[in-house]
Amino acid sequence: MPQMNMIQALNSAMDITLGRDPAVVILGEDVGYFGGVFRVTDGLQRKYGTHRVLDTPIAEGGIIAASIGMAVNGLRPVAEIQFADYIYPGYDQIVSELARLRYRSASAFAAPVTIRTPCGGGIRGGQTHSQSPEALFAHVCGIKVVMPSNPYDAKGLLIAAIEDDDPVLFLEPKRLYNGPFDGDPNKPAVPWSTHAKGEVPDGHYTVPIGKAAVVREGREVTIISYGTMLHVAEAAARALGLDAEIIDVRSIVPLDVETLVTSVAKTGRCLIAHEATRFAGFGAELVATIQERCFWQLEAPIERVGGWDTPYPHAFEWEYFPGPQRVGAALKRVMEAR
């Protein structure tokens, strides 16, 4: 099977959907001639032309609004927002329009728009190139939210998102574009070619939205995470020699509650890790859901690890990032509590 990094996998997903369905169009800032600042749309304009892979004005609100209108007219726009930190000028069109159009019109109209955007830190991007805003969309009814943690899922989920008749926010953990990351910035970079999920079929396949993945089975503790933090948590558990069950949420909305609950009911202990700011982050929803459904099986308080409740500071990237130490300490707490 071909080896792909996440950028190539995403590119392949768009290439395939552009090729199969003339309704698919790509649009966004610098996505056309240049192929995107992270090169995710590289070569697509050359292959599919300037009318299907469109450069746009720098107006995220306009990009989302135009995408909605295009979708209502039968296209399947895939809009790129250059950084998740810059999605807020489009927030109104997403929250008030994209997410609610089907509902308010009783399915007379719908807008199958996919919004791709790189998120997360770890690349020295400072407070405006590092955010993980999933919680700000998870609370909004009517838009699906996914985040892959590896090239295989990235391609399969992106194809699923583009083919989905509901709008999907597709968050790409940019720290993982070129390789998995265990949370230690001092180690040499590891490429996806060394990782099983770096094997990605050339052709069409989907990874279903709404299903979490049990990445590793285990009996002692359930670790629930997604995106970059999945790898960090995995490494932390390994370092502590824990027999952890590790779950990649993948789909934030809809959430695969059953997979999470089955696991925690089994292990009795649970740690939740995400990179976003902790307070009112998506981890809170995960904790709340699990304590509601697994209260009697829980042997220790659910631990929640996240970024601090501050913006993501340029100079303190690794102090902010919930790295192996923060995760490890929380894992110890959850294992020791009794």
Add this chain to the structure above:
Amino acid sequence: MPQMNMIQALNSAMDITLGRDPAVVILGEDVGYFGGVFRVTDGLQRKYGTHRVLDTPIAEGGIIAASIGMAVNGLRPVAEIQFADYIYPGYDQIVSELARLRYRSASAFAAPVTIRTPCGGGIRGGQTHSQSPEALFAHVCGIKVVMPSNPYDAKGLLIAAIEDDDPVLFLEPKRLYNGPFDGDPNKPAVPWSTHAKGEVPDGHYTVPIGKAAVVREGREVTIISYGTMLHVAEAAARALGLDAEIIDVRSIVPLDVETLVTSVAKTGRCLIAHEATRFAGFGAELVATIQERCFWQLEAPIERVGGWDTPYPHAFEWEYFPGPQRVGAALKRVMEAR
């Protein structure tokens, strides 16, 4: 002491701050000549002139941005967003600018802006005049978020917000403007004059931001709520004859964790109620925080009651609204669980 409804109390807070501090200015759509669609700024332009109580263009993003600039130039703007549902065009300026200006400039610049906006349902406003978006701001670092549940707190918190050197989002549960509400729309309306907290001093006073209020002491269960739902939950507990400890969160950010935790540690049972959509709502953060700190004292899963995970539908207002039945059923569950 004078009787005031919440509208009068808010009006009085602005009147007093306008009178005391020439830096205070009011701005927003229809707030000037007309006095606001809910009449909250009634009479203020007549008293303080068109240059301190300003009508604005219909551009929430522009209103927030202009307020930031004014604040940087030494004013204390109090911006009204006509409905919380219409705050999203200003979301970027709030999230990316207002909330982070002090941080990014290491306090060289700051913008003490207060944003007032009516929220919540129960007035047949449908999906675009009923939202409770507190969770979408609670996750954002650098802006305080408060919601009063009565005229006394409304005035005291609004004065505190305007005098605060940090930005504050001030959410006004519009269903409570004219009177407390126990969740039963079929009962005759009750005016604030019948409620102890309808007694409001004429002059200057503050209610501190960051402090929850124990509205009723009790031993059997802790009910944590805010805004309209505080009254609904109170009524539901009364109907069940429970000796409930009832806490009005009031300040969502910063959150008075100590008051909440002290209570739950005592009662061992907890119900959380808000009107907003449940999934990834602020209730999740409350659950997560309490289970972390009170795990060993909890005798039952924390119950969480909210609006459904749908937009707020016009025809099903009372089926959507988390009324006494939904709260009552949850209260029974939390009391019976063992």
Add this chain to the structure above:
Amino acid sequence: MPRPSRLHVPHAPARPGEAPDFSYVRLSPAGSVARPDVAAAAVDIENLAVELIRVLDDDHRALGPWNPHLDVDVLQVGLRHMLLTRVYDDRMLRTQRQGKISFYMKSTGEEAVAVAAAMALRPSDMLFPSYRQQGLQFVRGAKLVDLMCQLLSNTRDMCKGRQLPVMYHSVPGRLFSISGNLATQFPQAVGWAMAAAIKGSDDLAATWIGEGSSAEADFHHALLFASVYRAPVLLNVVNNQWAISTFQGFAGGEQRSFAARGPGYGIPGLRVDGNDFLAVYAATEWAAERARKGAGATLIELVTYRAAAHSTSDDPTRYRPKDDAERWPLGDPIERLKQHLIALGEWSEERHATLAAELGELVGVAWKEATNYGTLTEGPRLDRDLMFEDVFKELPRHLIEQREQLRRERT
């Protein structure tokens, strides 16, 4: 001592108790404005954003190059649609006052803006209205009963109870779902038009926004995207002078016309007498032809007056003179078309009265039928399970669970 404020604050020309003052409205004589070729460069026709395109003069004659020379039966259809709009509005307001519906918004005085435009377009063109163009619905063949069921949020409500009254839509009528969030439809219409162009179709999109709402970001995005991609779209600003209590000066109308925003983006701006059926028709026709030729978008300002309250929640006597509407210099659109037809010898006061009675009857019958399907307070109600549908195309598990929970709650 603080120096006095140097801020400029616009003010309304007249407030309650004062005499109406419309001296600020720049008029042009009917027939006086040249009609350029539809392919003219935007820079060469900037005068159209300043002058006022008018066809009907004070003697009810149709004059000048913008006269669309419509057949009499077209004029009569237009009059009928406008009158139906007014009758419907008046009647629905009454039902709201009687507590049968929760809310209503009239378009009184602005009927030509919607009716003439829709008649000048093709049925395959897609319309993205705001909440004040109910005339579009009638031209596009909406059934009165269907509209009323929406107002009633009843068992036949096209929106299944989700939307406030007047937030209609129609798939066969190609009328996009109306949003309670101002201005959002403006750039969406541009996106729709971009897609039409990408597909190589001849269809265009038309959209309407209030002058107050043009202050929103969406207005700028719409003009910009329309300009960059030369999208086949008609961008209509309905300048009815008021945004609830706020005078149009606060939306930037004090310095320049709203049409004048277009040329800055390379888009022609037409300033049109919005109460002149023929002028609205002609301007729309011109812009549609331009768009279909591939010459891109047109910004059309319809100068009109919101003769009624903003909505049933509003009382305009609190912020403007009581008799403001009557003094509006551009008159009433229905009266003006009626008089034109009478002047042509193709209409009479009697026929008008008969038509009004007939339409009143139609509306009354439809209302009776509609209320059979339930009202806010009585009769059959929508199945509350519907609340959980259409959040997503398929019901996800958490909403199935919540539906079950609600069922338990109410039994």
Add this chain to the structure above:
Amino acid sequence: MPRPSRLHVPHAPARPGEAPDFSYVRLSPAGSVARPDVAAAAVDIENLAVELIRVLDDDHRALGPWNPHLDVDVLQVGLRHMLLTRVYDDRMLRTQRQGKISFYMKSTGEEAVAVAAAMALRPSDMLFPSYRQQGLQFVRGAKLVDLMCQLLSNTRDMCKGRQLPVMYHSVPGRLFSISGNLATQFPQAVGWAMAAAIKGSDDLAATWIGEGSSAEADFHHALLFASVYRAPVLLNVVNNQWAISTFQGFAGGEQRSFAARGPGYGIPGLRVDGNDFLAVYAATEWAAERARKGAGATLIELVTYRAAAHSTSDDPTRYRPKDDAERWPLGDPIERLKQHLIALGEWSEERHATLAAELGELVGVAWKEATNYGTLTEGPRLDRDLMFEDVFKELPRHLIEQREQLRRERT
């Protein structure tokens, strides 16, 4: 078979491998544009948004009514600031390449835009820049070491490590904190100016935005609020032809100039040769006088060219001809002012070389000092506790707890 797309898609005039093509840039001869009274009505001076205000001609003479007639020493100060900007930019780029700082953005070719404008304003005027006007910092007296410490996020960083490099600010210099979010400063500057007017002060605000960023909603809000309240503000659009890889046609520059957006809001638009120190100075002076007179805002488009990469993360040879910058018809701002001074007999190549060496020395010494306070990789580091400060004015309890947790983590 699907019909071919009718969408118009702008394209860059030349891509890698093609010859540079600047035929699209509309030029006016130096000295040819009339200079109206500062109180002129916006509608009467719309030509200024089409023509190009230029003072320096190809023979390095200063011509025409916009010549600000500056004293030689003012010109020499301007030259020095511009040269310092360039020397600083070049040197800081190198430090980034050496891994000493994480990121950098040069303003090469655009030095006049910032330096001339800042010199034409009063020290009490408030500036709201984007990330590409470092020249403002020098005019406003910033110390090299302070700027460098910001780039290094070191122990003397004015931003306490929170911001990416180049996101400076200065309270005494009245330079607002630069935001990584494009365009947001534009309407904030208008708010600041509104407050100045409310306070009755003579101060004004000036703000800068890239032509690409002018597509954002904030641009519209700024123009609208400035128009409605006649705020004393200078709204500068720096049209350097590129937004990363995207040609200005995608920001709407294909149809009209960016200056042309102003008149639609009743705001004068000036299109100015941004590489002509004298023209930028004169236009700024005109607009400032206008604002102080109470006549409101001016939109100024500075026509220039981004001669270097967008940032250290960018490689422009992937999307434009290698020699594009050299062929830019408006030349280089430093070279042009230098030649003008030489033509006046007030400067020489030798003096220029000496100045360049002197500035290089200054920058080198400052860099040495700055690195003593720490670099990204070495030396003293900021106290990590600082991460929790300034989220709020006072540290709330949850941040105190998190600070403690971090302390435990790292011990």
